[in-house]
Amino acid sequence: xxxxxxxxxxxxxxxxxxxxxxxxxxxxxxxxxxxxxxxxxxxxxxxxxxxxxxxxxxxxxxxxxxxxxxxxxxxxxxxxxxxxxxxxxxxxxxxxxxxxxxxxxxxxxxxxxxxxxxxxxxxxxxxxxxxxxxxxxxxxxxxxxxxxxxxxxxxxxxxxxxxxxxxxxxxxxxxxxxxxxxxxxxxxxxxxxxxxxxxxxxxxxxxxxxxxxxxxxxxxxxxxxxxxxxxxxxxxxxxxxxxxxxxxxxxxxxxxxxxxxxxxxxxxxxxxxxxxxxxxxxxxxxxxxxxxxxxxxxxxxxxxxxxxxxxxxxxxxxxxxxxxxxxxxxxxxxxxxxxxxxxxxxxxxxxxxxxxxxxxxxxxxxxxxxxxxxxxxxxxxxxxxxxxxxxxxxxxx
Numbered sequence: 001x002x003x004x005x006x007x008x009x010x011x012x013x014x015x016x017x018x019x020x021x022x023x024x025x026x027x028x029x030x031x032x033x034x035x036x037x038x039x040x041x042x043x044x045x046x047x048x049x050x051x052x053x054x055x056x057x058x059x060x061x062x063x064x065x066x067x068x069x070x071x072x073x074x075x076x077x078x079x080x081x082x083x084x085x086x087x088x089x090x091x092x093x094x095x096x097x098x099x100x101x102x103x104x105x106x107x108x109x110x111x112x113x114x115x116x117x118x119x120x121x122x123x124x125x126x127x128x129x130x131x132x133x134x135x136x137x138x139x140x141x142x143x144x145x146x147x148x149x150x151x152x153x154x155x156x157x158x159x160x161x162x163x164x165x166x167x168x169x170x171x172x173x174x175x176x177x178x179x180x181x182x183x184x185x186x187x188x189x190x191x192x193x194x195x196x197x198x199x200x201x202x203x204x205x206x207x208x209x210x211x212x213x214x215x216x217x218x219x220x221x222x223x224x225x226x227x228x229x230x231x232x233x234x235x236x237x238x239x240x241x242x243x244x245x246x247x248x249x250x251x252x253x254x255x256x257x258x259x260x261x262x263x264x265x266x267x268x269x270x271x272x273x274x275x276x277x278x279x280x281x282x283x284x285x286x287x288x289x290x291x292x293x294x295x296x297x298x299x300x301x302x303x304x305x306x307x308x309x310x311x312x313x314x315x316x317x318x319x320x321x322x323x324x325x326x327x328x329x330x331x332x333x334x335x336x337x338x339x340x341x342x343x344x345x346x347x348x349x350x351x352x353x354x355x356x357x358x359x360x361x362x363x364x365x366x367x368x369x370x371x372x373x374x375x376x377x378x379x380x381x382x383x384x385x386x387x388x389x390x391x392x393x394x395x396x397x
Contacts, residue, residue, distance in 0.1 A: 034197065155183075308330075
């Protein structure tokens with residue numbers, strides 16, 4: 001590596017050093033770049049499948065237009081699974097085929113990512129630490145990532161450390177041990193983001209920097225994201241995205257599929273529309289943050305919280321309501337705060353209320369004046385369900 005080239009990742013790397021530890025949070029899938037995973041972690045019980053397909057049009061004078069003709073296409077897919085284990089903790093694995101890094105064999109990379117922090121506004125700074133094992137190169141790898149937002153611009157920076165992966169790839173005398181990476185994304189609107197990144201080795205073998213550029217799409221009214229990309233790396237592992245292939249362009253796409261119902265497996269009782277709920281449930285509704293004292297939502301605790309003039313917040317995150325069941329006193333204002341990259345709604349199962357679509361980073365609230373059990377769901381994503389129990393005591397209404 002030539003340090004003269006390191007200014008590109010070093011600019012974004014400042015985000016790792018300067019982020020205040022009191023303002024950490026996990027970001028959505030679209031808050032990343034094609035070759036950098038960012039600080040995103042799945043919600044507890046959330047299972048995500050990620051398919052990244054990269055291909056090369058072979059031939060010295062071939063270009064992307066030859067895919068519609070007689071051009072030879074060489075494919076390099078990477079499969080990825082992620083499972084949220086606890087708050088900020090995620091486990092997963094990557095599987096890359098035909099890896100050039102591993103001499104054409106397949107790469108297995110199990111890993112764990114931890115993003116500390118908790119409830120912070122969308123777009124706040126965040127950090128994450130990843131530990132990984134590359135089964136093809138027999139290398140223990142790690143990554144420290146930082147991310148933050150400046151209006152519509154999100155910036156990523158990463159420091160990556162490697163065991164002996166690059167040593168087994170031809171650098172026996174100078175095994176690579178460190179790489180710097182940086183990236184950024186510019187949000188055009190809530191469904192489209194332009195993103196790119198650069199990564200380069202700062203110790204060990206001498207090779208071209210890795211780069212990528214892509215258009216990230218949040219598919220409206222679905223939990224899916226799609227990225228169209230160009231890059232000079234064929235593998236999606238930490239090692240594979242840290243050094244590029246000279247004079248080569250790989251084209252491709254990345255598609256994410258969350259399995260939201262996984263978080264509800266094993267539950268014996270799902271929120272439903274049983275019990276009361278007829279008639280008017282609310283004394284008023286509004287969008288935005290509003291006022292009032294905010295009380296913690298304690299789930300289905302025996303003792304109700306809140307009361308007149310008190311706001312209880314329910315987070316919309318990871319295509320689920322958190323908590324999905326709350327017990328409050330009459331007169332409590334329930335505020336739904338959307339931390340997802342998608343628009344959601346709060347819709348009464350019994351037809352008592354129906355919110356407008358709540359945009360990402362926005363909120364909507366409703367006052368519950370009388371006792372009862374009020375089931376609700378999200379209209380665009382009906383598998384998202386919740387239950388509000390309004391009672392003066394711990395006795396079921």
